Amino acid sequence: MVNEVMTTKVICAVADVSVLAIAFLMAENRVSSVIIVETQASKQVHLGIITERDIVQFQALNLNxxxxxxxxxxxxxxxCVHGNESLWAVQSDRQSQISKRPIFVV
Incomplete structure (x- = not known):
């Protein structure tokens, strides 16, 4: 099951923060990705993800x-997947997906 191997430390940020702030957030929390969220009706909606690899790429492209x-x-x-899903099912679903990393929602 996914919940047996997933990390429970998920760091989130809003969409209107700078990539530099995201990089500091990653370093401060020792994580390799940050989920970009928006609050809608008292609920967090996952909009996107930024990874360490993305930030390195932005630097290489000379983005400010x-x-x-x-x-x-x-x-x-x-x-997104639920913690009670099997790893095999998640891997099968991702075969056709091109995404950086799944987010596990319990």
């Missing part, structure tokens, strides 16, 4: 990470 917003560069859509 201090002024570039998460909303402009986040990867979408976010692939």
């Amino acid at each position: 990470v201090a002024t570039c917003l998460a909303a402009d560069v986040m990867s979408t859509p976010v692939f």
